[in-house]
Amino acid sequence: MLSHRKVYDDDQRMFRQSVRRFVSSEIEPNFERWEAAGIVDRELWRKAGESGILCAQVPEEYGGIGDFRFNAVVIEECSYAGFAGPTGNFTAHSDVSCGYILDYGSENIRKTWLPRMVSGEAVCAIAMSEPAAGSDIRGLRTRAVRDGDDYVISGQKTFISNGQHCDIAVVVAKTDPAAGSRGMSLFLVEADRPGFSRGRNLEKLGHHSADTSEIFFDNVRVPVTNLLGQEGGAMAAMMAELPQERLIIAVASIAAAQKAFDITVDHVRQRRAFGSVIGDMQNTRFKLAELKAELQVGWVFVDQRLAELVQGELTSDRASIAKMWVSEMQGRVVDQCLQFFGGYSFMREYEICRLYADARVQRIYGGSNEVMREIIARTL
Incomplete structure (x- = not known):
């Protein structure tokens, strides 16, 4: 991932290290077992709460930090680690559901449930x-x-x-x-x-x-x-909340795409074909150069939209552009990266295979990309 990103300050950079430790100690050792079971352990939620990585945007009075950028750090780190399942768990809880309770719940609902969501006692x-x-x-x-x-x-x-x-x-x-x-x-x-x-x-x-x-x-x-x-206000509420959901899908997509790219660069530097390292072949270098360019453009665009979200300036069409373009880009990147792994890429035990399968839903949920195109087209 790009370093020295202006959207983050020192607090988020320190927090990122904490999230990486959590991912390494609590998710990585259990991930394959959870994948086989089709569900994470409930204990993960309590440990995530103890580590402060749930619902960080919630104000301090309800137990949170009060800044959505911390949410984005969590999703980036989980997605880059290749753990789409736990990423989806946390996103639904922290980045999607939480906003409706925070913005539309009564004070009694907020006091009752937000601290429990932050601590992991309650899953939403x-x-x-x-x-x-x-x-x-x-x-x-x-x-x-x-x-x-x-x-x-x-x-x-x-x-x-x-x-x-x-x-x-x-x-x-x-x-x-x-x-x-x-x-x-x-x-x-x-x-x-x-x-x-x-x-x-x-x-x-x-x-x-x-x-x-x-x-x-x-x-x-x-x-x-x-x-x-x-009563009757659901559509207005969803129109207000969906840009955040769509942006966080873009955040997850670009981090996962970056992971696919990085492991592919390492792979082509080692794999040999026809007497040469495939990373030295012009086709390989040119293809990877194109993917690197797409990723860097994507990171900058996502960071701009994240800054707008924090400032309360993110519009529906710009969030839709981020969700549509980045998830489509993820599909292109992961598909090309998978090709460089040859027959091994079709084996579930290889990480690139899982990254390929996990990428497909990004173009569907949060509003399909066809819906994103319609939203964008209305602004023409």
Whole structure:
């Protein structure tokens, strides 16, 4: 990764060393076991909380640091280490779900749950996607019907990161089906409420150690006080929060792409073919030169957008550009890097194989890249 990046100060640089130690001591020794199991140990969350790497953007009064740049450091280090599963776990909790509670939860909700999320005592998921509603969230069918001082929630969600471990979930449901995009609301739902159930842990192409589940709501009653923001305000809230989610996907993508590039440079310096080191061949050098250029351009662009996010200036279209371009670039980089490994690249035991599989979803979640193109096109 580029050194002396202006978006970070000395506090984040010191924090980066702490995150690297955590990744080395707590994730690396267990990673293959978690990949095989399809889920991390719950203990990882407590240890991550103790190390201060969860929900760092939360203000100090709730136990955090108060600066999203620390979140970005966590994702960069986990992604560069090649651990996409735990990266996805942490992202769903810290970078996606947390913002809805921090920005739209009542003071009582914030005081109750944010310190627990920071400490790792409570794991949070965000329940938006449904079998018939992915990038087009307006097609969701989950309903929340007001009944006195409660809402009664019924429906099904799928592809939910942290679905097996979550203690709470930020849930999107329709409160007024006739109102279109203004008829959706956000709720905080505790996983121990009657009617809340988890489906199977889904098997995926990549990100194997990130538990991803179906979640079911069978007349789950939550108090009106669990409403996040205003009734009917879900779409506005999501439009405000999604740029951050899309930027962090770009952060994860470029760090993982950099890792693929770095291990490939090391590989071609050692591998021989036709009597020569393949790293000395012009085709190899030119291909890697192109990838290096793309990576350096990408890092600068991502850092610019991260600075805008911290300053409250990140727009939806610029976040969409970052998510679209960097995730597409990651695909190009990892595909070309895999080619240099030859037949070994197709073996799961080789890291480049896992990096290739893990990269594919980056172009899908957080809003597919086709949706990103539509958002960008609206600004033309």
